[in-house]
Amino acid sequence: MGTPPCLTGVEEKSHYTLAADEKLGVLLLNTGGPETLNDVQPFLYNLFSDPDVIRLPRLFKFLQRPLAKLVSVFLALRTKERYAAIGGGSPLRRLTDEQADALRMALEDKNVHADVYVGMRYWYPFIEQAVQQIKRDGITKLVVLPLFPQFSISTTGSSIGVFRQIFEQDAYLSRLPVSVILSWYQRHGYIKSMADLIETELGKFGKPEEVMVLFSAHGVPISYVEDAGDPYKDQMEECIYLITQELKARGIGNDHTLAYQSRVGPLQWLKPYTTEVLVELGRKGVKSVLAVPISFVSEHIETLEEIDMGYKDLALGSGIENWGRVPALGCTSSFIRDLADAVVEALPFAKALESDCA
Numbered sequence: 001m002g003t004p005p006c007l008t009g010v011e012e013k014s015h016y017t018l019a020a021d022e023k024l025g026v027l028l029l030n031t032g033g034p035e036t037l038n039d040v041q042p043f044l045y046n047l048f049s050d051p052d053v054i055r056l057p058r059l060f061k062f063l064q065r066p067l068a069k070l071v072s073v074f075l076a077l078r079t080k081e082r083y084a085a086i087g088g089g090s091p092l093r094r095l096t097d098e099q100a101d102a103l104r105m106a107l108e109d110k111n112v113h114a115d116v117y118v119g120m121r122y123w124y125p126f127i128e129q130a131v132q133q134i135k136r137d138g139i140t141k142l143v144v145l146p147l148f149p150q151f152s153i154s155t156t157g158s159s160i161g162v163f164r165q166i167f168e169q170d171a172y173l174s175r176l177p178v179s180v181i182l183s184w185y186q187r188h189g190y191i192k193s194m195a196d197l198i199e200t201e202l203g204k205f206g207k208p209e210e211v212m213v214l215f216s217a218h219g220v221p222i223s224y225v226e227d228a229g230d231p232y233k234d235q236m237e238e239c240i241y242l243i244t245q246e247l248k249a250r251g252i253g254n255d256h257t258l259a260y261q262s263r264v265g266p267l268q269w270l271k272p273y274t275t276e277v278l279v280e281l282g283r284k285g286v287k288s289v290l291a292v293p294i295s296f297v298s299e300h301i302e303t304l305e306e307i308d309m310g311y312k313d314l315a316l317g318s319g320i321e322n323w324g325r326v327p328a329l330g331c332t333s334s335f336i337r338d339l340a341d342a343v344v345e346a347l348p349f350a351k352a353l354e355s356d357c358a
Protein backbone atom coordinates (compact mmCIF):
# COMPACT_ATOMS: atom_id res chain seq x y z
CA MET A 1 0.00 0.00 0.00
CA GLY A 2 2.26 2.80 -1.10
CA THR A 3 -0.62 4.77 -2.66
CA PRO A 4 -1.02 8.38 -1.60
CA PRO A 5 -3.87 9.20 0.75
CA CYS A 6 -7.12 10.15 -0.96
CA LEU A 7 -8.20 11.81 2.25
CA THR A 8 -6.06 12.49 5.26
CA GLY A 9 -7.47 14.02 8.40
CA VAL A 10 -9.73 16.63 6.76
CA GLU A 11 -10.34 19.12 9.54
CA GLU A 12 -12.48 21.95 8.25
CA LYS A 13 -15.90 21.86 9.90
CA SER A 14 -18.38 20.68 7.32
CA HIS A 15 -22.07 20.05 7.65
CA TYR A 16 -23.76 17.26 5.86
CA THR A 17 -27.34 16.17 5.77
CA LEU A 18 -28.09 12.61 4.76
CA ALA A 19 -30.79 12.20 2.11
CA ALA A 20 -33.90 10.38 3.39
CA ASP A 21 -33.11 7.23 1.40
CA GLU A 22 -29.44 7.13 2.42
CA LYS A 23 -28.22 4.54 4.90
CA LEU A 24 -24.87 5.47 6.42
CA GLY A 25 -22.34 2.93 7.64
CA VAL A 26 -19.06 3.51 9.46
CA LEU A 27 -16.46 0.76 9.41
CA LEU A 28 -13.87 0.84 12.19
CA LEU A 29 -10.71 -1.10 11.37
CA ASN A 30 -8.29 -2.57 13.88
CA THR A 31 -5.86 -5.48 14.16
CA GLY A 32 -7.95 -7.68 16.43
CA GLY A 33 -6.33 -9.87 19.04
CA PRO A 34 -6.58 -13.44 20.36
CA GLU A 35 -9.52 -13.78 22.72
CA THR A 36 -8.27 -16.99 24.34
CA LEU A 37 -4.87 -18.62 24.71
CA ASN A 38 -5.89 -21.20 22.07
CA ASP A 39 -6.33 -18.34 19.60
CA VAL A 40 -2.75 -17.11 20.01
CA GLN A 41 -0.94 -19.28 17.45
CA PRO A 42 -3.60 -18.98 14.70
CA PHE A 43 -3.76 -15.21 15.35
CA LEU A 44 0.03 -14.99 14.96
CA TYR A 45 -0.20 -17.10 11.81
CA ASN A 46 -2.72 -14.66 10.29
CA LEU A 47 -0.51 -11.74 11.29
CA PHE A 48 2.71 -13.12 9.82
CA SER A 49 0.90 -14.33 6.65
CA ASP A 50 0.27 -10.67 5.89
CA PRO A 51 2.71 -9.52 3.17
CA ASP A 52 2.54 -6.04 4.75
CA VAL A 53 3.89 -7.43 8.03
CA ILE A 54 6.58 -9.77 6.70
CA ARG A 55 7.61 -8.08 3.46
CA LEU A 56 9.34 -10.66 1.26
CA PRO A 57 10.93 -9.91 -2.12
CA ARG A 58 8.65 -10.96 -5.00
CA LEU A 59 10.78 -14.04 -5.78
CA PHE A 60 10.33 -15.36 -2.24
CA LYS A 61 6.58 -14.74 -1.90
CA PHE A 62 5.94 -18.48 -2.00
CA LEU A 63 7.65 -18.69 1.41
CA GLN A 64 5.12 -16.35 3.10
CA ARG A 65 2.83 -19.02 4.55
CA PRO A 66 5.48 -21.58 5.54
CA LEU A 67 7.40 -18.75 7.23
CA ALA A 68 4.23 -17.55 8.98
CA LYS A 69 3.66 -21.07 10.27
CA LEU A 70 7.23 -21.34 11.53
CA VAL A 71 7.31 -17.93 13.22
CA SER A 72 3.83 -18.31 14.75
CA VAL A 73 4.71 -21.67 16.28
CA PHE A 74 8.08 -20.35 17.47
CA LEU A 75 6.54 -17.27 19.15
CA ALA A 76 3.32 -18.88 20.43
CA LEU A 77 4.58 -20.15 23.80
CA ARG A 78 6.08 -16.85 24.97
CA THR A 79 3.19 -14.84 23.51
CA LYS A 80 0.67 -17.06 25.34
CA GLU A 81 2.46 -16.33 28.62
CA ARG A 82 2.15 -12.61 27.89
CA TYR A 83 -1.58 -12.83 27.09
CA ALA A 84 -2.02 -15.03 30.19
CA ALA A 85 -0.52 -12.20 32.24
CA ILE A 86 -3.29 -9.83 31.11
CA GLY A 87 -6.17 -12.20 31.83
CA GLY A 88 -5.88 -14.86 29.10
CA GLY A 89 -6.61 -12.85 25.96
CA SER A 90 -6.72 -9.48 24.27
CA PRO A 91 -9.39 -6.99 25.36
CA LEU A 92 -9.28 -5.39 21.90
CA ARG A 93 -12.56 -6.78 20.55
CA ARG A 94 -14.60 -5.71 23.59
CA LEU A 95 -12.95 -2.27 23.70
CA THR A 96 -13.39 -1.67 19.97
CA ASP A 97 -17.06 -2.70 20.22
CA GLU A 98 -17.45 -0.16 23.02
CA GLN A 99 -15.84 2.53 20.86
CA ALA A 100 -18.18 1.60 17.99
CA ASP A 101 -21.19 2.00 20.28
CA ALA A 102 -19.93 5.30 21.67
CA LEU A 103 -19.28 6.59 18.13
CA ARG A 104 -22.79 5.61 17.01
CA MET A 105 -24.24 7.59 19.91
CA ALA A 106 -21.95 10.59 19.28
CA LEU A 107 -23.13 10.63 15.65
CA GLU A 108 -26.74 10.38 16.83
CA ASP A 109 -26.09 13.50 18.96
CA LYS A 110 -25.20 15.26 15.70
CA ASN A 111 -28.42 14.00 14.11
CA VAL A 112 -26.46 11.61 11.94
CA HIS A 113 -27.92 8.12 12.09
CA ALA A 114 -25.29 5.50 11.27
CA ASP A 115 -24.64 1.81 11.74
CA VAL A 116 -21.10 1.33 13.06
CA TYR A 117 -19.23 -1.89 12.19
CA VAL A 118 -15.98 -3.35 13.45
CA GLY A 119 -13.64 -5.16 11.05
CA MET A 120 -10.42 -6.74 12.30
CA ARG A 121 -7.40 -7.58 10.15
CA TYR A 122 -6.18 -10.71 11.95
CA TRP A 123 -9.00 -12.01 14.16
CA TYR A 124 -12.76 -12.01 14.63
CA PRO A 125 -14.79 -10.19 13.46
CA PHE A 126 -12.68 -10.15 10.30
CA ILE A 127 -12.94 -7.24 7.82
CA GLU A 128 -14.57 -9.72 5.38
CA GLN A 129 -17.35 -10.47 7.91
CA ALA A 130 -18.00 -6.79 8.62
CA VAL A 131 -18.21 -6.04 4.90
CA GLN A 132 -20.72 -8.87 4.31
CA GLN A 133 -22.88 -7.42 7.11
CA ILE A 134 -22.63 -3.96 5.52
CA LYS A 135 -23.88 -5.48 2.27
CA ARG A 136 -26.73 -7.37 3.97
CA ASP A 137 -27.79 -4.19 5.79
CA GLY A 138 -28.09 -2.28 2.49
CA ILE A 139 -25.72 0.52 3.50
CA THR A 140 -25.67 3.19 0.77
CA LYS A 141 -22.71 5.29 1.94
CA LEU A 142 -19.69 4.17 3.95
CA VAL A 143 -16.94 5.90 5.93
CA VAL A 144 -13.90 3.76 6.73
CA LEU A 145 -12.05 4.79 9.86
CA PRO A 146 -8.94 2.81 10.86
CA LEU A 147 -8.35 3.12 14.61
CA PHE A 148 -4.69 4.02 14.06
CA PRO A 149 -4.04 7.77 14.30
CA GLN A 150 -0.88 7.54 12.19
CA PHE A 151 -0.69 5.71 8.86
CA SER A 152 1.62 2.72 8.56
CA ILE A 153 1.91 0.24 5.72
CA SER A 154 1.72 -2.48 8.40
CA THR A 155 -1.58 -1.31 9.94
CA THR A 156 -3.90 1.03 8.03
CA GLY A 157 -2.22 0.20 4.72
CA SER A 158 -2.70 -3.52 5.20
CA SER A 159 -6.32 -3.23 6.38
CA ILE A 160 -7.32 -0.87 3.58
CA GLY A 161 -5.63 -3.25 1.12
CA VAL A 162 -7.89 -6.10 2.25
CA PHE A 163 -10.93 -3.82 2.25
CA ARG A 164 -10.20 -2.70 -1.32
CA GLN A 165 -9.73 -6.25 -2.55
CA ILE A 166 -13.13 -7.27 -1.20
CA PHE A 167 -14.82 -4.20 -2.66
CA GLU A 168 -13.20 -4.42 -6.06
CA GLN A 169 -14.31 -8.03 -6.50
CA ASP A 170 -17.97 -7.31 -5.79
CA ALA A 171 -20.21 -5.52 -8.31
CA TYR A 172 -22.48 -3.98 -5.63
CA LEU A 173 -19.68 -2.91 -3.28
CA SER A 174 -17.52 -1.44 -6.01
CA ARG A 175 -20.32 1.05 -6.75
CA LEU A 176 -20.92 1.97 -3.09
CA PRO A 177 -19.75 5.52 -2.23
CA VAL A 178 -16.91 5.19 0.27
CA SER A 179 -14.75 7.71 2.09
CA VAL A 180 -11.53 6.41 3.63
CA ILE A 181 -9.82 8.36 6.42
CA LEU A 182 -6.20 7.29 6.13
CA SER A 183 -4.81 9.13 9.14
CA TRP A 184 -6.09 11.56 11.72
CA TYR A 185 -3.18 12.16 14.10
CA GLN A 186 -3.27 15.93 13.47
CA ARG A 187 -6.94 16.44 14.37
CA HIS A 188 -7.29 19.05 17.07
CA GLY A 189 -9.83 17.01 19.05
CA TYR A 190 -7.46 14.04 19.21
CA ILE A 191 -4.45 16.21 20.11
CA LYS A 192 -6.44 17.97 22.84
CA SER A 193 -7.73 14.66 24.23
CA MET A 194 -4.18 13.29 24.42
CA ALA A 195 -2.97 16.50 26.10
CA ASP A 196 -5.85 16.22 28.63
CA LEU A 197 -4.80 12.69 29.55
CA ILE A 198 -1.14 13.70 29.92
CA GLU A 199 -2.04 16.75 32.03
CA THR A 200 -4.16 14.59 34.35
CA GLU A 201 -1.46 11.95 34.82
CA LEU A 202 1.29 14.53 35.36
CA GLY A 203 -0.84 15.95 38.17
CA LYS A 204 -0.51 12.63 40.03
CA PHE A 205 3.28 13.03 40.49
CA GLY A 206 4.72 14.81 43.55
CA LYS A 207 6.73 17.21 41.35
CA PRO A 208 4.90 17.21 38.00
CA GLU A 209 7.30 19.69 36.36
CA GLU A 210 10.23 17.29 36.87
CA VAL A 211 8.61 14.37 35.07
CA MET A 212 10.10 13.16 31.78
CA VAL A 213 7.28 12.48 29.32
CA LEU A 214 8.19 9.36 27.33
CA PHE A 215 6.09 8.91 24.20
CA SER A 216 6.27 5.22 23.33
CA ALA A 217 5.12 4.38 19.82
CA HIS A 218 4.78 0.93 18.28
CA GLY A 219 7.83 0.38 16.09
CA VAL A 220 8.13 -0.78 12.49
CA PRO A 221 11.24 -2.05 10.67
CA ILE A 222 13.40 0.87 9.44
CA SER A 223 13.13 -0.47 5.87
CA TYR A 224 9.40 0.41 5.86
CA VAL A 225 10.28 4.08 6.24
CA GLU A 226 13.55 4.22 4.32
CA ASP A 227 12.80 1.86 1.42
CA ALA A 228 9.02 1.58 1.19
CA GLY A 229 8.14 5.23 1.97
CA ASP A 230 6.02 4.56 5.06
CA PRO A 231 4.98 8.00 6.39
CA TYR A 232 4.60 6.52 9.89
CA LYS A 233 7.76 8.04 11.46
CA ASP A 234 7.10 11.53 10.07
CA GLN A 235 3.48 11.43 11.19
CA MET A 236 4.53 10.21 14.63
CA GLU A 237 7.02 13.04 15.06
CA GLU A 238 4.51 15.64 13.87
CA CYS A 239 1.87 14.20 16.18
CA ILE A 240 4.18 14.52 19.19
CA TYR A 241 5.12 18.06 18.16
CA LEU A 242 1.41 18.99 18.07
CA ILE A 243 0.71 17.42 21.48
CA THR A 244 3.69 19.13 23.11
CA GLN A 245 2.66 22.47 21.55
CA GLU A 246 -0.82 22.01 23.00
CA LEU A 247 0.74 21.24 26.41
CA LYS A 248 3.00 24.32 26.15
CA ALA A 249 -0.05 26.45 25.40
CA ARG A 250 -1.38 25.24 28.77
CA GLY A 251 1.89 26.17 30.52
CA ILE A 252 3.15 22.58 30.64
CA GLY A 253 6.71 22.49 29.32
CA ASN A 254 8.01 19.14 30.54
CA ASP A 255 10.99 17.49 28.89
CA HIS A 256 9.83 14.81 26.49
CA THR A 257 11.26 12.15 24.26
CA LEU A 258 10.04 9.63 21.67
CA ALA A 259 10.99 5.94 21.58
CA TYR A 260 9.71 2.87 19.75
CA GLN A 261 8.51 -0.36 21.35
CA SER A 262 7.37 -3.90 20.48
CA ARG A 263 10.20 -4.89 18.16
CA VAL A 264 9.92 -8.47 16.82
CA GLY A 265 12.58 -10.45 14.90
CA PRO A 266 16.13 -9.82 13.76
CA LEU A 267 15.62 -6.66 11.60
CA GLN A 268 16.58 -3.11 12.59
CA TRP A 269 13.44 -1.26 13.71
CA LEU A 270 12.86 2.45 14.24
CA LYS A 271 15.11 3.76 17.00
CA PRO A 272 15.62 4.57 19.76
CA TYR A 273 14.07 1.49 21.36
CA THR A 274 11.97 2.20 24.45
CA THR A 275 13.97 -0.34 26.48
CA GLU A 276 17.26 1.45 25.75
CA VAL A 277 15.83 4.89 26.44
CA LEU A 278 14.54 3.81 29.85
CA VAL A 279 17.94 2.48 30.87
CA GLU A 280 19.60 5.67 29.60
CA LEU A 281 17.14 7.92 31.46
CA GLY A 282 17.85 6.00 34.67
CA ARG A 283 21.60 6.33 34.07
CA LYS A 284 21.25 10.09 33.60
CA GLY A 285 19.49 10.40 36.96
CA VAL A 286 15.94 11.02 35.73
CA LYS A 287 13.72 10.06 38.68
CA SER A 288 10.19 10.38 37.29
CA VAL A 289 8.83 9.10 33.97
CA LEU A 290 5.35 9.25 32.48
CA ALA A 291 4.92 6.73 29.64
CA VAL A 292 2.51 7.81 26.90
CA PRO A 293 1.42 5.06 24.47
CA ILE A 294 1.00 7.05 21.30
CA SER A 295 0.04 4.72 18.47
CA PHE A 296 -2.85 2.96 20.26
CA VAL A 297 -6.33 4.19 21.12
CA SER A 298 -7.35 1.23 23.27
CA GLU A 299 -5.68 -0.87 25.92
CA HIS A 300 -4.14 -4.09 24.65
CA ILE A 301 -1.19 -6.33 25.24
CA GLU A 302 1.39 -3.68 24.37
CA THR A 303 0.04 -1.28 26.99
CA LEU A 304 -1.13 -3.72 29.66
CA GLU A 305 1.79 -6.15 29.56
CA GLU A 306 4.69 -4.60 27.68
CA ILE A 307 4.48 -1.12 29.22
CA ASP A 308 2.72 -1.71 32.55
CA MET A 309 4.74 -4.78 33.45
CA GLY A 310 7.93 -5.01 31.34
CA TYR A 311 8.86 -1.35 30.98
CA LYS A 312 7.77 -0.41 34.48
CA ASP A 313 10.02 -3.12 35.97
CA LEU A 314 12.87 -2.07 33.71
CA ALA A 315 12.43 1.61 34.67
CA LEU A 316 12.33 0.92 38.40
CA GLY A 317 15.35 -1.37 38.08
CA SER A 318 17.24 1.37 36.18
CA GLY A 319 17.03 3.97 38.94
CA ILE A 320 13.77 5.66 37.94
CA GLU A 321 11.76 6.02 41.15
CA ASN A 322 8.37 7.34 40.08
CA TRP A 323 6.50 5.73 37.21
CA GLY A 324 3.20 6.61 35.58
CA ARG A 325 1.38 5.66 32.41
CA VAL A 326 -1.24 7.55 30.46
CA PRO A 327 -4.29 5.34 29.76
CA ALA A 328 -5.37 4.71 26.19
CA LEU A 329 -8.11 7.05 24.96
CA GLY A 330 -10.74 4.31 24.81
CA CYS A 331 -14.19 5.95 25.00
CA THR A 332 -13.00 9.35 26.30
CA SER A 333 -15.90 11.54 25.24
CA SER A 334 -13.89 14.41 23.66
CA PHE A 335 -12.03 11.83 21.56
CA ILE A 336 -15.15 9.99 20.43
CA ARG A 337 -16.84 13.31 19.60
CA ASP A 338 -13.83 14.18 17.46
CA LEU A 339 -14.05 10.84 15.65
CA ALA A 340 -17.73 11.62 14.99
CA ASP A 341 -16.68 15.00 13.53
CA ALA A 342 -14.11 13.20 11.36
CA VAL A 343 -16.84 10.91 10.02
CA VAL A 344 -19.19 13.80 9.21
CA GLU A 345 -16.39 15.77 7.56
CA ALA A 346 -15.47 12.76 5.42
CA LEU A 347 -19.01 12.25 4.07
CA PRO A 348 -18.90 14.74 1.18
CA PHE A 349 -15.82 12.93 -0.17
CA ALA A 350 -17.52 9.54 -0.50
CA LYS A 351 -17.22 8.05 -3.95
CA ALA A 352 -17.25 4.62 -5.53
CA LEU A 353 -13.93 2.81 -5.31
CA GLU A 354 -14.19 1.84 -9.00
CA SER A 355 -13.73 5.56 -9.79
CA ASP A 356 -11.12 6.10 -7.06
CA CYS A 357 -7.76 7.80 -7.35
CA ALA A 358 -5.57 4.82 -6.41
Ligand SMILES: C=CC1=C(C)c2cc3[nH]c(cc4nc(cc5[nH]c(cc1n2)c(C)c5CCC(=O)O)C(CCC(=O)O)=C4C)c(C)c3C=C
Binds near residue numbers: 033034053220299
Ligand atom coordinates in the same frame (compact mmCIF):
# COMPACT_ATOMS: atom_id res chain seq x y z
C1 LIG B 1 0.35 1.27 15.41
C2 LIG B 1 0.14 0.08 15.82
C3 LIG B 1 0.86 -1.12 15.34
C4 LIG B 1 1.92 -1.24 14.45
C5 LIG B 1 2.69 -0.16 13.71
C6 LIG B 1 2.22 -2.63 14.35
C7 LIG B 1 3.23 -3.20 13.56
C8 LIG B 1 3.69 -4.50 13.70
N1 LIG B 1 3.29 -5.47 14.61
C9 LIG B 1 4.00 -6.62 14.46
C10 LIG B 1 3.88 -7.81 15.22
C11 LIG B 1 2.87 -8.08 16.17
N2 LIG B 1 1.76 -7.32 16.44
C12 LIG B 1 1.02 -7.92 17.41
C13 LIG B 1 -0.17 -7.45 17.92
C14 LIG B 1 -0.68 -6.16 17.74
N3 LIG B 1 -0.07 -5.12 17.06
C15 LIG B 1 -0.84 -3.99 17.16
C16 LIG B 1 -0.54 -2.72 16.65
C17 LIG B 1 0.49 -2.43 15.76
N4 LIG B 1 1.32 -3.31 15.14
C18 LIG B 1 -2.00 -4.35 17.92
C19 LIG B 1 -3.12 -3.39 18.26
C20 LIG B 1 -1.91 -5.70 18.26
C21 LIG B 1 -2.94 -6.53 19.02
C22 LIG B 1 -2.66 -6.52 20.47
C23 LIG B 1 -3.57 -7.34 21.31
O1 LIG B 1 -3.96 -6.92 22.42
O2 LIG B 1 -3.92 -8.46 20.93
C24 LIG B 1 1.63 -9.15 17.79
C25 LIG B 1 1.12 -10.14 18.82
C26 LIG B 1 1.22 -9.59 20.22
C27 LIG B 1 2.60 -9.23 20.63
O3 LIG B 1 3.53 -10.04 20.47
O4 LIG B 1 2.81 -8.10 21.12
C28 LIG B 1 2.79 -9.25 17.02
C29 LIG B 1 3.81 -10.38 17.05
C30 LIG B 1 4.91 -6.39 13.39
C31 LIG B 1 5.91 -7.43 12.91
C32 LIG B 1 4.72 -5.09 12.92
C33 LIG B 1 5.36 -4.35 11.82
C34 LIG B 1 5.88 -4.87 10.76
Ligand SMILES: [Fe+2]
Ligand atom coordinates in the same frame (compact mmCIF):
# COMPACT_ATOMS: atom_id res chain seq x y z
FE1 LIG C 1 1.62 -5.29 15.88
